[in-house]
Amino acid sequence: MDANEVAQFLRSNPQFFDQHPQILEAIVVPHPHGGRAIPLTERQIVSLREKVRLLEAKLGEFLRFGEDNDAIAEKVHRLALALLGAKDFAATAQALYFHLREDLSVPHVALRVWGKTLADGVPEGAPVEGELRDKAETMGAPHCGAAAGSPFVGWFHEAQDHIRSIALIPLGQTRTIGLLALGSEDPQRFYAEMGTLYLRRIGELAAGALAART
Secondary structure, eight states, X not given: OOHHHHHHHHHHOTTHHHHOHHHHHHXXXXXXXXXXXXXXXXXXXXXXXXXXXXXXHHHHHHHHHHHHHHHHHHHHHHHHHHHHHOOSHHHHHHHHHHIIIIISOOSEEEEEEOSSOOOTTOGGGSXXXXXXXXXXHTTOSOEEEESTTOTTGGXXXXXXXXXXXXXXEEEOSSSOOEEEEEEESSTTTSOTTSOOHHHHHHHHHHHHHHHHTO
């Protein structure tokens, strides 16, 4: 009987060691972290300890993710309350800028709104090229990635040369009324594969508040 046949026999007869425990106690195998031989039962304990350590590390990672998500959710909630309390368009835009910069630590924020009646000179109502509007209206969801080559990076004016990553959030669901652009000097702050759930929620809150006050 060769090794494969032995392995097949043990798989087919899982009760074998229950019936012959003395054999199980006599088996020795190499220690996973050294050359010495140890009983099979001790090897199983070592393996279980390693699995426990891996599970503890994964659990700790999940807990950190949960804590981070809770913190972001709380900040988005504060933003929502501020937008609800804003009396007009200017106050709404100011609340949006403040909470994104100070609470959510986004260093650069640019906002454009179109198709709405805004007071003359309001920066958020500055003309937007048709090509950029078309891009915003066909996004459908927030887009994140490198700032290099983005046609929207110019919205950050004097800071544009320092922006390394950018998040673009279309405003509106059935109809796009504008675009919220977030910029960072950190190339990994907004990356292409990141989750956009909270960015989407921020966009929905901003769109609803801005549309109601124009």
